[in-house]
Amino acid sequence: MGQLDGKIAWVTGAGSGIGEAAAIALAGEGAVLVLTGRRKEPLDDVAAKIKAAGGKAHVHPCDLTVSAEVDDAAEQIAKRLGRIDILVSNAGANIVDRHWNKISAEGIDTLINFNLSSAMYVARAVMGIMRAQGGGLMIHTASMAGRNTGGFSGPGYQAAKHGVVAMSHSINQEECINGIRSTALLPGEVNTPILKQRPNPLSPEELARMLQPEDTGEVIRWIACQPKHVCINEMWVTPAWNRSYVAAIQRKL
Ligand SMILES: NC(=O)c1ccc[n+]([C@@H]2O[C@H](COP(=O)([O-])OP(=O)(O)OC[C@H]3O[C@@H](n4cnc5c(N)ncnc54)[C@H](OP(=O)(O)O)[C@@H]3O)[C@@H](O)[C@H]2O)c1
Numbered sequence: 001m002g003q004l005d006g007k008i009a010w011v012t013g014a015g016s017g018i019g020e021a022a023a024i025a026l027a028g029e030g031a032v033l034v035l036t037g038r039r040k041e042p043l044d045d046v047a048a049k050i051k052a053a054g055g056k057a058h059v060h061p062c063d064l065t066v067s068a069e070v071d072d073a074a075e076q077i078a079k080r081l082g083r084i085d086i087l088v089s090n091a092g093a094n095i096v097d098r099h100w101n102k103i104s105a106e107g108i109d110t111l112i113n114f115n116l117s118s119a120m121y122v123a124r125a126v127m128g129i130m131r132a133q134g135g136g137l138m139i140h141t142a143s144m145a146g147r148n149t150g151g152f153s154g155p156g157y158q159a160a161k162h163g164v165v166a167m168s169h170s171i172n173q174e175e176c177i178n179g180i181r182s183t184a185l186l187p188g189e190v191n192t193p194i195l196k197q198r199p200n201p202l203s204p205e206e207l208a209r210m211l212q213p214e215d216t217g218e219v220i221r222w223i224a225c226q227p228k229h230v231c232i233n234e235m236w237v238t239p240a241w242n243r244s245y246v247a248a249i250q251r252k253l
Pocket of ligand 1: 092
């Protein structure tokens with residue numbers, strides 16, 4: 001018996017990294033998964049892993065920057081599976097030319113659309129379904145960059161992730177009376193494909209010292225298993241060897 005037996009969980013960005021690990025962890029606890037990303041192949045691979053472990057998973061590719069596709073995906077999931085109990089709104093992106101000395105207007109649009117607008121489209125699409133069923137849980141993967149400025153991630157990403165954190169809190173402020181809970185999850189560096197977009201490549205030693213996707217998957221599973229009267233409003237999870245702190249310490253030495 002899993003703690004999430006029979007719950008329907010929609011994970012975005014489920015084909016890799018944090019989303020893949022979250023989907024596998026939630027399925028291991030008994031949830032029925034719907035996996036979304038733009039590319040179908042990685043989603044099929046994750047679904048196959050879940051099914052091989054005895055779990056249940058459906059694949060629904062879509063581009064979350066297109067609000068009509070997001071609305072359609074949420075409607076189809078609710079029609080097919082009856083409800084959406086857990087949303088892990090996790091998809092996001094960064095770009096190489098991210099700092100003020102290089103960023104283009106197109107790059108700014110990408111960062112806002114892929115990290116903030118898409119997250120708001122997904123929350124909006126799920127909100128009516130959760131209200132109608134009497135509640136639900138949303139977990140939004142923001143970032144440490146959603147509370148801090150400076151450092152590796154760049155101004156557009158930081159602005160968008162600050163928006164995601166604010167959005168998540170606003171859901172609790174407006175929707176707690178409808179049984180809807182929202183968590184802003186703020187990871188530090190996690191060893192996932194998004195780090196390939198870093199302007200300065202990372203060494204295998206640096207990647208090994210970071211959080212691994214399974215660490216964040218386990219945190220997401222834990223949040224999803226909290227009872228309905230508990231709301232985890234915001235959670236920071238970082239590597240113990242936090243490179244932004246280490247850089248600050250080394251500058252002082
Ligand atoms: N890794 C870190 O250090 C770190 C730290 C803090 C926060 N985060 C955040 O964690 C989340 C997950 O990232 P990750 O680290 O796991 O990297 P990742 O492996 O690159 O995952 C990002 C996922 O988002 C999907 N995606 C991107 N744009 C999409 C769109 N328009 N529509 C649908 N799906 C889309 C991608 O799949 P497709 O390409 O197939 O669409 C991909 O599976 C992101 O929000 C990221 O900002 C990461």
